[in-house]
Every structure is written in structure tokens, then in C-alpha cells.
Amino acid sequence: MKIISDIQDLRDQLRGQNRAVFVPTMGNLHEGHLSLMRLARQHGDPVIASIFVNRLQFGPNEDFDKYPRTFEADVEKLEKEGVYVLFAPTEKDLYPEPQEYRVEPPQNLGKILEGEFRPGFFQGVCTVVLKLFSCVQPKVAVFGKKDYQQLMVIRQMCRQLALPVDIVPAETVRADDGLALSSRNGYLSTEERQEAVQLIQTLKEIQEKVLQGKLTSADVLKIEQDACAKLSTRGWVPDYISVRKRNDLLSASDADLSSNQPLVVLAAAKLGKTRLIDNLEI
Numbered sequence: 186m187k188i189i190s191d192i193q194d195l196r197d198q199l200r201g202q203n204r205a206v207f208v209p210t211m212g213n214l215h216e217g218h219l220s221l222m223r224l225a226r227q228h229g230d231p232v233i234a235s236i237f238v239n240r241l242q243f244g245p246n247e248d249f250d251k252y253p254r255t256f257e258a259d260v261e262k263l264e265k266e267g268v269y270v271l272f273a274p275t276e277k278d279l280y281p282e283p284q285e286y287r288v289e290p291p292q293n294l295g296k297i298l299e300g301e302f303r304p305g306f307f308q309g310v311c312t313v314v315l316k317l318f319s320c321v322q323p324k325v326a327v328f329g330k331k332d333y334q335q336l337m338v339i340r341q342m343c344r345q346l347a348l349p350v351d352i353v354p355a356e357t358v359r360a361d362d363g364l365a366l367s368s369r370n371g372y373l374s375t376e377e378r379q380e381a382v383q384l385i386q387t388l389k390e391i392q393e394k395v396l397q398g399k400l401t402s403a404d405v406l407k408i409e410q411d412a413c414a415k416l417s418t419r420g421w422v423p424d425y426i427s428v429r430k431r432n433d434l435l436s437a438s439d440a441d442l443s444s445n446q447p448l449v450v451l452a453a454a455k456l457g458k459t460r461l462i463d464n465l466e467i
């Protein structure tokens with residue numbers, strides 16, 4: 186595997202590759218990331234991965250400085266997965282001058298859910314993803330459904346900017362007890378790790394209730410509020426637990442609910458100092 190940090194060197198290395206599949210990451214790779222690499226291999230060749238902890242998508246009080254950086258272990262894992270090139274730019278390589286041109290996602294998608302609680306997050310994500318796409322010029326890129334809203338934001342960005350990149354979604358990889366794998370799970374204490382499974386349990390309970398059917402939007406709101414209250418009594422601080430339509434992530438009206446629109450329930454909640462997100466399609 187070639188490890189390249191300079192944009193021009195990357196372009197030289199990839200010249201003539203027109204079936205490249207790209208998996209952008211922020212490193213600290215776990216089985217979830219490796220499953221993205223394996224899925225990537227089914228969608229083209231060669232597989233290009235990137236590791237870049239993108240300052241632009243972290244808020245001033247978020248964990249940019251303490252975000253886990255495990256470069257050597259990551260390299261070993263990517264080598265085993267047969268990745269052809271790892272693009273690992275420094276901040277100077279990717280942002281040699283202040284990044285003043287930014288991609289601002291539309292309010293109706295970019296400022297809800299994660300966007301409401303992490304102002305600037307999706308602008309930072311879109312800006313870096315567009316720039317990484319411009320460096321790698323992949324035919325296909327793979328994004329995990331664990332970051333459900335991110336996947337939708339990027340899909341919409343590609344569509345609206347006519348970027349010639351197909352976005353392939355990858356299923357969430359979970360630990361045996363159901364907790365979605367995430368680099369941030371490493372922040373959890375032993376007791377918090379045991380408690381963390383309650384997030385997906387709560388989503389499963391909501392999924393079951395909604396699937397039983399015949400709910401109004403007021404019923405759904407009550408279910409969401411009860412779920413937040415239940416997690417709060419266990420010591421969590423929920424940002425949101427919300428049932429949304431899969432196609433636009435807006436709330437489901439009574440008509441949407443009675444016509445069985447495809448739904449997804451999304452949640453973000455803090456356990457101690459760690460903020461976890463998860464989602465479940467309904």
C-alpha cells in the first residue's frame with residue numbers, strides 16, 4: 186500500500202484510474218471501517234482510503250484535539266484489506282491556506298438533527314468531502330449508514346453539484362450486544378460501555394411500536410418524548426430521538442404514517458462525556 190500525503194503525488198499515482206473506489210475516514214479504524222473497505226472492493230478497483238481528522242467539522246467545544254489518532258495500527262489494518270493507496274494529508278497539505286470557500290448544505294437537511302446540535306458540522310463535512318473527491322477523483326465512494334444524515338447530505342451534494350461519484354451506503358456494524366461500532370466508543374468507561382447498549386434498545390422499542398401501526402404524528406411525538414425521558418432517568422442526556430421519513434429526514438405527518446412511508450428513527454445522546462449517535466430503519 187502506498188501512503189501519500191501530497192495532493193500532486195496522489196494525482197500522479199492515480200492518473201488513468203477510472204474505476205477507483207474511495208473510502209474517506211478520520212482514522213482510528215475498527216471493524217465498521219474495514220467492512221466499508223470490503224464493500225468498496227465489490228464496487229470497483231483500486232480501493233483508495235483516506236485518513237484525515239478534519240478540523241472544519243468539529244465545533245469549538247468538541248473533541249478535535251482528543252480524537253483518537255492511531256495511524257500505525259490503521260496502516261496495518263488497511264494493508265491487510267488490500268487497500269492500494271492511503272491518502273493521509275496533513276492539515277498543511279489539505280488546507281495550505283485558510284479554507285474560505287465552503288460548501289453549505291441546504292437548511293432543511295443541514296440544520297436539522299445533527300445539524301441543529303452541531304452547528305457547522307455538515308458544512309465542514311461537505312467541504313472536506315468535496316475536496317477529497319477533487320483530490321482522489323473516485324468513480325464510487327462508500328459511506329456508512331451509521332452516520333445516516335451525513336450519507337444523505339453527501340448524496341444530495343453529489344446530485345446537486347453533478348459530481349461524477351456514485352455514493353454506496355454500507356450497513357452499520359454492531360458489537361455482539363448491538364452497540365454500533367464507533368471510534369467514540371473508546372471514550373466510554375466500563376460501566377458506560379455496558380449502559381451504551383440502551384441506545385439501540387430504545388430505537389428497537391420505538392421501531393416495534395411504530396411497526397404495530399395505526400399511529401398518528403401525535404402518538405409518535407409521545408413515543409419520542411417517553412424514550413428521551415427513559416434514557417434521561419438512566420443518566421443519559423439525549424439531544425434528540427426522532428422518527429423521520431427516510432427520503433428527506435423530515436417528520437412524518439399523519440398522512441405519511443397512514444400511507445406507510447419508509448421511516449427511520451435517529452438518536453443522539455450523551456452518556457457521561459461521550460456523545461453517541463445511532464439509527465434504525467423502520
Ligand code: PAF
Binds near residue numbers: 210
Ligand atoms: O464520517 C467520517 O469519518 C467523516 O465525517 C468523513 C466523511 C471522513 C469526513 O471527514
